[in-house]
Amino acid sequence: MLSDTSTATVRATLPAVGAAVGDIADLFYRKLFDAHPEFLRDLFNRGNQASGTQRRALAGSIAAFATHLVEHPGTRPDVMLGRIANKHASLGITAPQYAIVHTHLFAAITEVLGDAVTPEVAAAWDEVYWLMANALIAVEERLYAQRDVTAGDVWHEWTVTSRTEDTPDVATFTITPAEGTPAPAFRPGQYVSVQVELPDGARQIRQYSLTGAPGPGPRSFSVKRVRGTEGPEGEVSAHLHARLHAGGRLRVSAPYGDLVLDDSDAPLFLASAGIGCTPILSMLEHLAEAGHRAPVTVVHGDRSPADHALRARHGALAAGLPGGSSHFWYETPEPGHPAERTGRVDLGGLEVAPGTHAYLCGPLPFMRAVRSQLLDRGVAPADVHYEVFGPDLWLAQD
Ligand SMILES: Cc1cc2nc3c(=O)[nH]c(=O)nc-3n(C[C@H](O)[C@H](O)[C@H](O)COP(=O)(O)OP(=O)(O)OC[C@H]3O[C@@H](n4cnc5c(N)ncnc54)[C@H](O)[C@@H]3O)c2cc1C
Ligand code: HEM
CATH class of the missing domain: 3.40.50.80 (Nucleotide-binding domain of ferredoxin-NADP reductase (FNR) module)
Incomplete structure (x- = not known):
């Protein structure tokens, strides 16, 4: 819960921060990727960076979290946190990475808002950041424990056992763990992250929903090829369509995702x-x-x-x-x-x-x-x- 002093400061500065949050997010990612080019190459989805959608999602989530703290003190926006934490868990995000994000985010806030960032304002938004970061870290730790993996180590090698063409643009891949271990459990509706090495050496990650029943046995996912009709061709979907066949290897994360069927008998x-x-x-x-x-x-x-x-x-x-x-x-x-x-x-x-x-x-x-x-x-x-x-x-x- 936000302290009383910070609540007043965040409430007073929310309109200014909210109005500038898009610029802050732009500058933040520029600073983050200058300092850590490997993040853009091997962790963040560079299609989402190019189209600006991830920047809007990050900016929107921080503004929404801060608004929630001042408008509904004592409660948490669990749906939003759950969605982000599941995505983070499927990417293996670790707690120390939150300090790196903090450094570049606050450098961007100070640069964009200038003199408006008094020590009091900085302290209040620092509190917002760590409330959100610690909430995410806690959910992510639970998600890692549920799948019996450690943070940052969600990846396993899988082998493609078959590929079928469902439509001219959709191929279904059936995969099995390469080490011969049982496939990890999942809940209906969940997805895996898939990491592929592209021709320029980048190891890009995308998510694909699992299509089968969650019992033991192989896993399947279906990939729609993003054709370059309205923008550039999709990097990973085109790569999977062109290069991945039966016998191929793939790095696949433990399954995550918060769109899961509840067990009720409701219609x-x-x-x-x-x-x-x-x-x-x-x-x-x-x-x-x-x-x-x-x-x-x-x-x-x-x-x-x-x-x-x-x-x-x-x-x-x-x-x-x-x-x-x-x-x-x-x-x-x-x-x-x-x-x-x-x-x-x-x-x-x-x-x-x-x-x-x-x-x-x-x-x-x-x-x-x-x-x-x-x-x-x-x-x-x-x-x-x-x-x-x-x-x-x-x-x-x-
Ligand atoms: C939870 C979840 C589950 C998913 N499940 C499935 C699934 O079951 N099956 C499935 O097929 N997909 C699924 N997806 C989508 C999948 O993860 C990928 O987003 C999809 O395959 C496209 O990836 P890509 O690398 O081919 O395209 P990208 O290269 O990431 O491009 C994505 C879009 O951005 C545009 N773009 C790229 N660069 C630029 C630029 N410079 N300027 C403007 N626009 C640009 C592209 O034209 C394209 O429209 C899922 C996504 C999520 C988050
Ligand atoms: C409080 C801090 C953070 C917030 C508020 C935040 C917020 C978000 C949001 C809103 C998304 C999009 C979720 C979705 O709808 O799919 C996301 C995805 C992501 N986050 Fe975070 N995040 C934080 C910390 C981190 C850290 C520490 C890292 C690691 C460096 C990280 C890496 C990523 C990556 C790689 C994605 C997926 C990006 C993509 O697919 O385009 N995040 N985050």
Whole structure:
């Protein structure tokens, strides 16, 4: 909890810091990567740096945390902290790295805000930083302990046992631990980080959701190739598509992620768009294995049936559940596809049972639209969970 003196100072300076937080984040990353080029090469996602999304997520999270401290003293924004800590854990972030980030962040704050940073202001924001950092460190320590790994050492070598092409742009890789050890447990909806060495020597990391049931055995993930139509071609997805085949080796982290199915018998609503179907597939595999009987409504939107990754399995899993139903929308459907399922997902004609728990994954505009339609139908905001396939800009803005 923030001290009384710091609360007053943070409240008074929040508008100025909030207005400058984007510039602070820009300068912070420049300073961090000047001092530690290996962070940009081998730890941070340089696509997110180039597009600016990670900077916005960092800035937004600090502003949101500070606002929370002054507006809801005595409570913590656990959803936001959990999301960040899971991402950090999948990257093996360690406690000493927080001191490095602190050095460069505070150098950036002082440079951007100049004389406004009196010793009192610096002390108050120092307190905010360490409250947030220590909260994250504590959650990350728990996450490492849960997977029986030490911080910074979440990586193992895996071997690709098979590769299948699901759509022209999506390939599914099945992997098994190279050392012959059992695959670590995971919860349906979780992801792994995957690290690959690119032609320029950088070892870039990306996250991929696991698609199978969480029991023993090999693990699978599906990668959509990011084509260079609206920006540069995706570095890691293109590399995996071009270079990774059966027999290949891959560095994969322990599984993490906070979009996980709860164990209740509440009616479920599982909605995805595009490659966002991957965590939903894992949830459905798990429900099928567990003999789940409560209602499960599966909703998916895609450009066309041919673009819908894991389409047959998606439909079959939903159909196999006693309370399951599936509703697929396509912008360009096959002939005979119902007109009311053509175009963007629209929940208008669907029944949403009272007490529904919803899990969403897809582009932000899709999730915003589905979430607001669910809230209009009486679903409680706390029962709508979601995963973003990139830095979470939604969370930072909420
Ligand atoms: C929790 C989580 C789970 C995920 N699960 C899956 C999954 O199951 N399957 C899946 O396919 N993906 C998944 N993703 C997404 C995945 O991690 C990668 O983000 C995706 O594969 C793209 O990575 P890339 O290296 O190919 O693209 P990048 O090189 O990282 O590029 C990403 C985007 O940034 C743009 N960009 C890059 N450089 C610039 C620049 N200089 N200027 C402007 N824009 C730029 C690119 O055009 C592209 O649109 C998941 C992500 C998260 C966070
Ligand atoms: C209080 C301190 C910190 C805050 C507030 C913070 C905040 C964040 C946020 C908001 C994200 C995006 C999460 C998401 O939505 O996916 C993130 C990701 C990340 N963080 Fe931190 N972080 C902190 C400390 C650190 C430290 C110490 C390191 C290690 C040097 C680090 C490395 C990373 C990396 C590598 C990512 C993923 C970046 C990407 O994929 O683009 N962070 N952090």
